[in-house]
Amino acid sequence: MQTLCESCQHLREVVTPKRSRFLMCLLSQTDPRWSKYPPQPVRNCAGYQRQSPTDSETDRS
């Protein structure tokens, strides 16, 4: 199942040279309640904020 982090605007994806992939939570930089690398998958999170839709999704005039 997908993790909430994948659609959260606080996510920073980190890919190592060996192609390991880590999901880093940017909230951890300003709030100690969040882990830098939260255990996955995250299913509930008080800090979750959905990523903004892209322009193409909103520009339907």
Ligand code: SF4
């Ligand atoms: S705020 Fe929560 S959902 Fe968003 S990236 Fe951090 S841990 Fe994931």
